[in-house]
Amino acid sequence: MTVWDELVGQEPVVQTLQRAVADSASMTHAWLFTGPPGSGRSNAALSFAAALQCEQGGCGQCHSCTTARAGSHPDITVIRTDGLSIGTDVAREYVRKSALRPALGRRQVLVVEDADRLTDQAANALLKAVEEPSPYTVWMLCAPAAEDVIVTIRSRCRPVLLRTPSAAAIAGLLIERDGVEPELATAMAAASQGHIGRARGLARDPDARERRARILALPTTLRSLGDCLGAAQSIHDEANARAAVTADAADERELADLRQSWGVEERGRRPAGYAGALSSLEKDQKRRRTRLSRDAIDGVLLDLLSFCRDVAVAQQAPGTPLVNADVADAVADAARLWTTESTIRRIDAIVEARESLSANAAPLLVLERMMMGFLDR
Known part of the structure; x- marks a missing residue:
């Protein structure tokens, strides 16, 4: 299996690379x-990045390929953030690293997974390194759209546009690589709407499938203001709980690492500068928790949006394939009970909620307003 095999439905991109x-x-x-x-x-x-280090162009079997896949190759650095943005200090740290010669591989490769989260100051700090890198350095920036990266950086990068993989391609990957039952793989590939990671998570995690089923059942159960407020609170609480599962373990590990690096014991005198380092860590951890919670809420909104889309399809274009074909009966019930106008109104409420979350609005208030938009009037 080569390093290219997991790039499902991206044949033109693979050929370019x-x-x-x-x-x-x-x-x-x-x-x-x-x-x-x-x-x-x-x-x-x-x-x-792995293929650039491999003597055979990405065989998937050699030491370079296996360490790259495991995330332990010394000359491949992945820059990601658990917070809402990537700041200047982080950017400058990796700019310094980009100037180093490769330790083992043929190139020094830096992958910025969330280039759209670079602050303007961080992007400007990165600009010089991207504009005039050392001869051994390759920068790879990832973002939803080119417009999400400042023009001075994107104008110096070669663009690679990936497309949404088909449901059939994703289902094939789940069946062949993960051993998922074909019927389940097909349903979850469609439900993922082209998101490979989400399809895999749904196919392999019964709890995730049960959570999705509860979400898709919500739109037809809202009858009163109390129902709306209760549903909003439930989504908000579950998102925070899911964020805590990841964040609590990471927080504990990072705090232990910080104490060890500063030589701090549970009781005793703190070295000068430790309080500032602890405050900075706590701020980063809070940002990560906020992002994880909001990402979980956004996943719920996308599920609701796909359900409403299916209802609109059932109302206006019967016979068109549904995203949520596994809950086709619920879609048919909603299509019968709702008017086309009310379906569009619900879609608008979800879109508005996503925009409000992006603008840093209070999540619970956003959810409550959205849910009230689901009531028939």
């Missing part, structure tokens, strides 16, 4: 990978 690996004339020092969520931007960049 393979050509760059094989032919130095097709290679450049900075790349910008864009595409919709779940299309595999980061996977494409990491596969490309």
